[in-house]
Amino acid sequence: MSADATTRHHGPGHAHGSRGHQHTDIDWEAMADTLENAGDLRVPVLRATAARLRELLAPGHEVRRVLDVGSGPGVMACVLAEEFAGAEAVAVDGTPALLDRTLARARRLGLDGRVGVRHADLSEGLDEGPGTADLVWSSMAVHHLGDQQGALDTLAGVLRPGGVLAVAEAVLPTRFLPRDIGLGKPGLQPRLDALQEEWFALMRTELPGYVAASDDWPAMLTRAGLTGVTAFTTLLDIPAPLPAPARGYLRDFLTRLRESMSESLPAEDRRTLDTLLDPSSPQGIAHRSDAFLLAPTTVFAGVRPAA
Structure with a gap:
């Protein structure tokens, strides 16, 4: 499982499918290009x-080790290595190809020796994992684990006293087109959102060790033994007209939706997606002047109290 910064179940870096068990397994390696492109779009955010995470640390707490759990291609792991210049950053993920990308990215950025990787199946916990840390970051990964509370307990357990656990989740969907795009029935995105919510609910119930729980992240972090629990929301805001990398992300995102939701979408919406994906159509995402990218992400964080 891998993810790197995105929006509720389906923003940049995340795109889930539709109904049916065959659609609930995600091929993270196949999504590597999209995940890294999505991360690149979000680097300023x-x-x-x-920088906000640094402010949450206990006063005077020195950050010597940072974990990015469910790191994907390591975009945030490298950002954290840059922010905490005296720390080792370790990317933890279950997909070896994405860990290879992390190391390649670190080399390109001159972070050799400061960014390491650890292969771990997060569904099996971190019992033989990467050791303790002063900051643990996990973006869009915990919701892929059946027992979310148990996962947070484990992540909080590797924190050193005074350290911070931060979990990023998208509580609102991404938006990238107006309500009425002059093509098909208005309101396409809310209809796509509804289908993805159905998929997400199904995906959760099919996870090994699934435990039903509400998405009350502050309460879960508190139950994990953390104090000073807080939250803040960041916003990726790329206005129209979109640059080529953002259009490329949207093309990949819509392609996955078209492929995975073909049985669930009304015929009119399928035709709309086909037009949006047509590189030769002036109404396609490659040429539209009204396409934008607006993606909020909420970070929930808490501090491990001193012993």
């Missing part, structure tokens, strides 16, 4: 997030 991630840097601001890292």
